[in-house]
Amino acid sequence: MKIEMDTKLFEAVPGLxxxxxxxxxxxxSESPQMLKGRLQLFQEQLFFELEEKNFSDFPGIHEWRTVWKALGADPNRYRHSTEALMRRIKKQNYIQPFHTAVDLNNFFSLQHEIPAGIYDVEKIxxxxxxSSGKEADGYDGLNGRFNSLQNIVLLxxxxxxxxxxxxxxxxxxxxEETTDALHVFFIRPSMDAREAFELTTACGSMFTSISGGDVHSYVLHEGQASVIVNGKE
Structure with missing residues (x-):
């Protein structure tokens, strides 16, 4: 399976x-109590932080709002997933445990202030x-409705x-039937490739320490815009 970034993205967002x-x-499977506890505690800590800080005071939130604008999307109308999670937390509408993959994805997203998504490889x-979404691009989302992805980074x-x-x-x-997954981290553009790889591998190590299995980590950037995953096209 080949994963490739459109070079036009780098023109609009240098450092993406x-x-x-x-x-x-x-x-x-169901998350262990340790992960449930960490996710709950982290949200409670963020709630108190958000009483003193604006969303834009968080560097990751601010950077991804800037990416939205650079691609022509409205960050006030279509909020990236990390900001959406933080807005829930500010209302004390805390994210409830779901299963290991979703709970870890949410934890990483909040911890690093970056959007992240995890996908079942068998369904790809x-x-x-x-690339950046066109007018016709969209899909039925996990939020229960059809979502337009015009001018938003999409896979x-x-x-x-x-x-x-x-x-x-x-x-x-x-x-809970998934055994082969792709975890994508939408890294802050200001982070260099070495830092991005360290973040990605650290998340991979924590994920496999809880869910077992093996992990191979990659970072796509302007200098390496494509990769072959699992040795298959």
Whole structure:
């Protein structure tokens, strides 16, 4: 499976990077109490921070709002997933545990202040192209409605779009039957490739320490805009 970024993205957003973890032989199940506790405690800490700070005071939130604007989207109308999570927390509408994959994805997103998405590889058709969405691009999302992805970074396979830093699709969602997953981190553009790789590998190590399996980590950026995952196209 080849994952490739459209070079036009780098023209609009210099420094744009994706961290990618490919997990194999994982077990997705109810999260252990340790993870549930960490996710709850982290949200409570953020709630108190948000009483003193604006959303734009968080560097990751601010940077991804800037990416939205650079691509022509309205960050006040279509909020990236991390800001959406933080806005829930500010209202004390805390994220409830779901399963290991979703809970870790949410934890990483809040911890690093970056959007992240996790996808079932078995549900991905062919190769993946990363680009800015066109007028016709969209999908039925995990938020229960159809989402337009015009001018938003999106992941598209040979069938249709399926992922973005906005909201992910139902089609490629991870379930407790998933054993092979792709975890995508929408890295802050200000972070260099070495830092991005360290973040990606650290998340991969924590993920496999809880869900088992193996992980291979990659970072896509202007100097390396494509990668072959699992040795197959």
């Amino acid at each position: 990077k994706l961290g990618i973890n490919h997990y194999t032989k994982i077990t997705v 058709v062919g190769n993946i192209h990363v 598209k396979d040979n069938y249709s779009p399926f992922g973005s830093p906005f909201v992910d699709s139902i089609r490629t969602s991870v379930t």
